[in-house]
Amino acid sequence: MKGARRSILILPLVFVVTAFSSFFFYGSYRRMIRYFYRVFTHNKIHLFGKDFLFFPSDYVVVSFGICCVVLVALLFRHRFMQGLYRVLLTLGLFFLCTLLFCYFKSAMALAACTTCKGVLALGFGAIRYDVIFITSVLIALLPLVVMEVIWQVKRKQ
DSSP: OHHHHHHHHHHHHHHHHHHHHHHHHHHHHHHHHHHHHHHHTTTOEEEESOOOOOSOOHHHHHHHHHHHHHHHHHHTTSOHHHHHHHHHHHHHHHHHHHHHHHHHHHHHHHHHOSSOSSOEEEEGGGSOHHHHHHHHHHHHHHHHHHHHHHHHHHHHO
16 A cells, blocks of 8 residues: 555656656757658758747647656556566657658648649748647557556456
């Protein structure tokens, strides 16, 4: 009982720490997405304008905090190596989803442009960074949630 109470008290701390950490890495994440857009289209997408988003949106902060809380809560019953494997699986799926999302969205943007003469000019605001981030986080967390539900169903039988 004491361990369960202690683990529940850790979760709000995890939420606060991850919410603050989202402010530090979100600018790098946006640069990474812009880089993927350029690489996947062989520099046929040109981004113009000024990048005025200095901070992540509320949706990004809350979704990242909640997903990290869920991840930590799902890892409580696992040993260190199993937990490390699951965290690495989640991170790998997160970056894979980001890559795939950027690839398909950049290809669709080029395919939809009928008046472009080799180069598509997009403003910084045309890329939906928040949607890419939240979708990638949720898809990356989905296998762990499914494995936990399956484990709970098997345990009750």
